[in-house]
Amino acid sequence: MFDIVKISSSEAWKIRLIILGILVYGLLNIIIPFPDILRILFGWTGIYGDYESSCLMLNIFGIPCAFCGMSRSLLGFLIPDIDRIFYFNPTAIIFYPVLAIITVIIIILSFQNKKLKPKNQKYFNWVMISLFIIIWIMNILYGHQE
Secondary structure (H helix, E strand, O other): OEEEEEOOHHHHHHHHHHHHHHHHHHHHHHHOOHHHHHHHHHOOOHHHOOOOOOOHHHHHHOOOOOOOOHHHHHHHHHOOOHHHHHHHOOOHHHHHHHHHHHHHHHHHHHHOOEEEEEOOHHHHHHHHHHHHHHHHHHHHHHOOOO
């Protein structure tokens, strides 16, 4: 499903920096959620003023997004607490281990100046969209956003 292609060292550095940025943002979001950052930095509450959740979709439409509860589920991995993982977002039990494995593979390949490239981009896009929809449906049906 994927080819491993050679890339320049500057592109490999970009990949590593992007992954590092995403990891830092994710960890900071667990420690200080986005609405709290807005309140601390700017004193601005905006749409988040009356809500507990930092999810715009949940606050505006009342429907959880596909990733609602993922931060709280991640804490279930760190504690460890399987009940917490399933309670907040049941797909997290599969999502985070797969994400960790893929991230490690991407980082290892970047140190070898290589990257993964889908063999059939159109097929890959449809698979990713389908997985996103499945995660979203599972979260709407079984996830608990409080």
